[in-house]
Amino acid sequence: MGNRLTLLIMLLILCHGVSMTMGLWGIETEDIENASHSKPKKMFLLQNSKRLVKTDAGEMSVLQSYGGRVSERQLHIGFITMEPNSLFVPQYLDSTLILFVRSGEAKVGFIYHDKLAERELKNGDVYQIPAGSTFFLSNIGDGQTLHIICSIDPSESLGVGIFQSFYIGGGSNPVSVLSGFHPHILEAAFNVSGAELGRFFTRRHDGPIVHVGDSHAKASSLWTKFLQLKEDEKLHHMKKMMQDQDEEQENNDGEVKQKTSWSWRKLLETVLRNEIPKKKSDHVTHHSPHSCNLYDRKPDFKNSYGSSVTVDGSDYSPLKSSGVGIYHVNLKPGSMMTPHVNPRATEYGVVVKGSGRIQILFPNGSNAMDTQIKEGDVFFVPRYFAFCQIASENEPLDFFGFTTSSKKNKSQFLVGASSLMKTMMGPELAAAFGVSEDTMQNILNAQHEAVILPTSWTKHEHED
Numbered sequence: 001m002g003n004r005l006t007l008l009i010m011l012l013i014l015c016h017g018v019s020m021t022m023g024l025w026g027i028e029t030e031d032i033e034n035a036s037h038s039k040p041k042k043m044f045l046l047q048n049s050k051r052l053v054k055t056d057a058g059e060m061s062v063l064q065s066y067g068g069r070v071s072e073r074q075l076h077i078g079f080i081t082m083e084p085n086s087l088f089v090p091q092y093l094d095s096t097l098i099l100f101v102r103s104g105e106a107k108v109g110f111i112y113h114d115k116l117a118e119r120e121l122k123n124g125d126v127y128q129i130p131a132g133s134t135f136f137l138s139n140i141g142d143g144q145t146l147h148i149i150c151s152i153d154p155s156e157s158l159g160v161g162i163f164q165s166f167y168i169g170g171g172s173n174p175v176s177v178l179s180g181f182h183p184h185i186l187e188a189a190f191n192v193s194g195a196e197l198g199r200f201f202t203r204r205h206d207g208p209i210v211h212v213g214d215s216h217a218k219a220s221s222l223w224t225k226f227l228q229l230k231e232d233e234k235l236h237h238m239k240k241m242m243q244d245q246d247e248e249q250e251n252n253d254g255e256v257k258q259k260t261s262w263s264w265r266k267l268l269e270t271v272l273r274n275e276i277p278k279k280k281s282d283h284v285t286h287h288s289p290h291s292c293n294l295y296d297r298k299p300d301f302k303n304s305y306g307s308s309v310t311v312d313g314s315d316y317s318p319l320k321s322s323g324v325g326i327y328h329v330n331l332k333p334g335s336m337m338t339p340h341v342n343p344r345a346t347e348y349g350v351v352v353k354g355s356g357r358i359q360i361l362f363p364n365g366s367n368a369m370d371t372q373i374k375e376g377d378v379f380f381v382p383r384y385f386a387f388c389q390i391a392s393e394n395e396p397l398d399f400f401g402f403t404t405s406s407k408k409n410k411s412q413f414l415v416g417a418s419s420l421m422k423t424m425m426g427p428e429l430a431a432a433f434g435v436s437e438d439t440m441q442n443i444l445n446a447q448h449e450a451v452i453l454p455t456s457w458t459k460h461e462h463e464d
Helices: 002-024 029-035 183-190 194-200 214-228 231-253 264-271 282-286 318-322 420-424 427-433 437-444 456-463
Strands: 049-055 058-063 076-082 086-093 097-103 106-112 115-121 125-129 135-139 146-152 165-167 209-211 301-303 306-311 325-331 335-341 347-361 367-374 378-381 387-391 397-403 452-454
Touching: 049 209, 058 086, 058 209, 076 086, 076 135, 097 106, 097 397, 106 125, 115 125, 125 318, 146 347, 183 194, 306 335, 306 452, 325 335, 325 347, 325 387, 387 397, 420 427, 427 437
Parallel strands: none
Antiparallel strands: 049 058, 058 076, 076 146, 086 135, 086 165, 086 209, 097 125, 097 146, 106 115, 106 135, 301 306, 306 325, 325 397, 335 387, 335 452, 347 367, 347 378, 347 387, 347 397
């Protein structure tokens, strides 16, 4: 009796939280009352897409989050596509990125504790790049296009667009963040002549994502050689690369100029805040943050109809600083994730394979959104709102996503063998529905599956 009363109180508190959240999302009472009488809009699908980068070597686009007068934390969802042998040039952002490798292989390098850390990422890997950390991203897959989904936290942004990139490498396109300093300041900082710096800051003109490799060697030899080096060799060879390019420029101009001694150690220390040791230091990369692979983890739940896995800050420590969780759900054809609520966080989901349907309810039980979803669609579900996902009859529904909390976001399932209602079953719940306790028990005991359930067209197939 005591346990049932406690659960009933929790349910009432949950309903109160939902009512408060409606106002925060800018949902008016009259809109809720009229929702069942009008066709629901796709208000919880992210559709405001903006392309931020587009070159021959790749592109990046972002779906912007929204939500009326929302006070709940929001996340933008980004998509990065990079062609084989390409590089996203060194930069730092005013927002934390959490990368998920949907397909392909990547190498990410960024400054960690004033050292250059590099990690190779494969399909299913998750990796975090903190705001303000200088990084580069390269496609190292053999002939494969790299596809990355990422979360972008706008709470850290300067408010200039979706987020602000500060490019370290660059020329006329992208423009290096250093290029605007007065020439005298740059000459003193680099200990290099103004003429040499002028050529240095005007070479790059083909965008933030560039080709590297033999087919584009002339245009991007600097980055190609840089990525091929081991960590302790990069500093030494960068000096030689620029000397070679200086000779090429001198030959083209028909002039012979005295070579300047470039201080590449000073360049990296000043720009990247990195002190590269004279000898190889394997411990730098060894102690840098590791990646986490969603596909290698044991599912939190699995049955004949699908599986789900979540990763929070206790599973992958870098998530603690970002306050973001991640998850992956696979529903087999015709299966359904039973109606549930997230009591701790808003959920963002990206359909990575297949198709299906999602329904989200307003707190009064009326329909907020009931729509078909397919590969590439992005949905979000506000905290406390009840919802469910259903795979199409003939194909699975596979989706990956982020939550706005790195703490354990234990979903509350409303229906099923392990549901909140099943746990609360008793005279109080029966009275709430106006039925006898026996009727209540018969209804709640009819479902033997939990969390992921069969629908009418798949149930008999599994029983045969």
